[in-house]
Amino acid sequence: MGKIALVFPGQGAQRTGMGKSLYETSPAAREVFETAEAIRPGTIRQCFEGGADELLRTDNTQPCLWCALLASASALREAGVRADALAGFSLGELAALAFAGAVPYDDCFRLVCARGSLMRAAADARPAAMAAVLKLDDATVIALCGELEGAYAVNFNCPGQVVVSCGTAVLDELKSRVKAAGGRVAPLATGGGFHSPFMAEASGLFRTELEKYTISPPAVPVYSNLTARPYGEDGGAADTLARQLRSPVLWRQSVENMLAAGVDTFIEAGPGKTLSGLISRITPAARVFSAADAADVESIANALLSTTPPL
Numbered sequence: 001m002g003k004i005a006l007v008f009p010g011q012g013a014q015r016t017g018m019g020k021s022l023y024e025t026s027p028a029a030r031e032v033f034e035t036a037e038a039i040r041p042g043t044i045r046q047c048f049e050g051g052a053d054e055l056l057r058t059d060n061t062q063p064c065l066w067c068a069l070l071a072s073a074s075a076l077r078e079a080g081v082r083a084d085a086l087a088g089f090s091l092g093e094l095a096a097l098a099f100a101g102a103v104p105y106d107d108c109f110r111l112v113c114a115r116g117s118l119m120r121a122a123a124d125a126r127p128a129a130m131a132a133v134l135k136l137d138d139a140t141v142i143a144l145c146g147e148l149e150g151a152y153a154v155n156f157n158c159p160g161q162v163v164v165s166c167g168t169a170v171l172d173e174l175k176s177r178v179k180a181a182g183g184r185v186a187p188l189a190t191g192g193g194f195h196s197p198f199m200a201e202a203s204g205l206f207r208t209e210l211e212k213y214t215i216s217p218p219a220v221p222v223y224s225n226l227t228a229r230p231y232g233e234d235g236g237a238a239d240t241l242a243r244q245l246r247s248p249v250l251w252r253q254s255v256e257n258m259l260a261a262g263v264d265t266f267i268e269a270g271p272g273k274t275l276s277g278l279i280s281r282i283t284p285a286a287r288v289f290s291a292a293d294a295a296d297v298e299s300i301a302n303a304l305l306s307t308t309p310p311l
Helices: 020-025 027-039 043-049 052-056 058-078 091-099 105-125 138-146 168-180 197-210 237-244 251-260 274-282 294-304
Strands: 003-008 085-088 128-134 151-158 161-167 184-187 263-269 287-291
Touching: 003 058, 003 091, 003 274, 020 027, 020 043, 020 058, 020 294, 027 043, 027 058, 027 105, 043 058, 052 058, 058 091, 058 105, 058 263, 058 287, 058 294, 085 091, 085 251, 091 105, 091 237, 105 197, 128 151, 128 168, 138 151, 138 161, 138 168, 151 251, 151 274, 161 168, 168 184, 197 237, 251 263, 251 274, 263 274, 274 287, 287 294
Parallel strands: 003 085, 003 263, 263 287
Antiparallel strands: 128 161, 128 184, 151 161
């Protein structure tokens, strides 16, 4: 058996009730939520009871989703599942770094709260949308964005899927051009034009915020969205995290690099199966699991522990 990677989704994965069964059954997961609640009262209520509109607000989405992601990973580790590599999609990268011991949970949660607030302010100042462009190759999507002012190819997810950030006034024209090229556009449930120049100011302010914290080398390799390589191979962590806000997510390349390093099993920690679907399209040969709730964690542990020694 090869290596196991835990992967953490980003905004768009949030849903009402996320993490509740983990909170109720796993002491390790409960500790994550209670750490967050002490810093940001009301977080547990938002995770378990918040409606779609409330959770769509970036300054709510990020703290709540981070808790659900880290709770899932913590419950998996508590059940004896180990990880040889970690990666997170956008916000998920901060959950991966916390899980890898690079940032204490309480400090990382404070960073997540600041990140969410800064990105919300940037989104309010420059309204934008995100949409997945399907059925077209990367080069075609990049070329189409180059024809439109304020449109950027930002998330390279898997073959035939690239996410675009664009001004809201440009979205209809983007749809028209994508359709003419033989593709399709699917709007995403996000609150701004992330990973693009729309986030330039938030990126700079977040870089200043990062100076308040110490980010240690991860105990497990964490693959960066910015470079698709593990942290430590290219520049400092603070610069990497700040630049991530305004730069494309190289998800497909990150998965390919994990595969080249020997990973053959991926576990998506947190709500939804977005990353599971992308990974299956990148590499149909890999085993892919989703750990959204307590039942999933138990099932995954039962499936893997016969061949995987505990941490």
